[in-house]
Amino acid sequence: MNADEAAWRLEKDSNGILIATRPVEGSAYREIRASTTIEGRVSSIVALLQDMSYWPKLNKIISSAELLQQLNASESQLYFQMDMPWPVTDRDVLYHRTIHQDDKSHAVILTDRALTGILPEKNGKVRVIESVQQWTLLPNDQGGVDVTWITHTDPNGPLPAKMVNWLSVGPPHESISVLRAAIERGEFSDAQVSNVAEP
Template sequence: MPASRAVAADDWRLELDRDGIQVQTRAVDGWSIRQIRGSARIAARLPSVVAVIDDPAAQDRLEERVAQATIQHRESATRYQLYARLHMPWPVSDRDIVNQRQIRQDPTSFVVTITDTALRDAAPRPGNGVVRIVRSTQVWTLTPDGDGVRAQVTLLSDPNGPLPAALINSMSISTPFKMLKALRALAQSPPYALARPAFIEDPGTR
């Protein structure tokens, strides 16, 4: 059952509120792992924020566990497969994941949605000692807000292994907080501050 149908909109529980960033979690039917959501306002142009998330070279700064990120198969500028390898703390085995990424912009509201969905059997195959993540969805929602952007990231991911759900849930709370803090800093700095992806319309230029 899709997470959007499995939970009610008012089931979010505030876990963290610091530095202008809020982190919330909620239970999802069929999962022992909680869905997690982070939100913050970023004082940067919409294209700059999109450019950070779209850049494989920035993934290790957005997510500290990412050791490598590359595009494996590109259908278009807004649809491609993104491979990432993640370092995990000892004694947990490293993970990797291949996400199908889709970037969409609403032509009226200019809201950008970036959706990553894990692919089970995509190449490359996991290396020795690496565990493939096969159940994971991450959604960025970027809403223009005056001279900035309201950024929200929602994650639901199973690391695929004998890790207690309570441990995963407690460790996950810091993930969107750190992602949004890094996104804020990167979007305000070169080269992203001046970036203008061709597939994104900037409402500020209208």
Template structure:
């Protein structure tokens, strides 16, 4: 991206995605760990799907990761099963709306959503958060694609040294429609791991190395 998973995994583009409050889950259970990437699941009250949390560390500056997350047109290069992603509206250097399509194995219908990304910076702790709930409107719903309407999550980026950050990503999502157990399990196990491996490579690319935080966050 729970379903927890499906979007978590899938997007983790994701990106994106909560309001000003944090998740209440406290009983996270480790699902899998690989190459320093830990994936946890937690039950969600009133939901048939679980929330997902991913933890890892990167040798990169916080501004570089923010630049990758806000560079939505290139998220197909690292977000698991993302078919396309386009900018819908750039509100400011630290806020935008984007539209993404998620490709799923046949015969399951593909998904799409509109995300709203906002970046905030705590000047005392230097912790950066990137929120991006799925929002209605902006792009009409399409036939043969299930619109993800309910999704919330959050990136928390904590500097731990020069060009070194700790990353936490939490996602809770309802993928809509009926999803077979094998598909949910596949995304729960493979999606976050693959996306965060790809993200490690993405954040190390030259175009992000000299990135600066948006001027309104400094």
């Protein structure tokens, strides 16, 4: 096991989904990794993640998600609003999303990075300014896709320790579970994504 892998601490192993966390230097908040294998197509998973109307189903904290601007086939700007549990103030975040596919492995890497200075802040919401999430979708030899989702977010304000721990395990596990179930019951099964090729 290399040093990078050793830094991860397994938090949950349930229903074929692994949730691990590791500390991030200079941050009070842990990086989260969720992984599983999904029986389906890479294009189907990308299409679901690109469907903004699906994000509130993937994560109950997200109240709405919208595509603000499609910059080109591989880049876009996305706006998410989040209903935080009381007494924490609700959050919102503007992401720059990129999609890249490796020509040899056909792995798709979908990366969201928080943007600042573009969208005016809204009353009653705290703007998240430091957040990165990355999805790696790697086709396997069994005809499925190995999915890894790594995310690190500074919520821009203090959160109770119990809530931080819950956000690190419960919601990511549920998100991956909802995603896998949707793909495996055939949602987006015929989806075609212009910049994604199947192996």
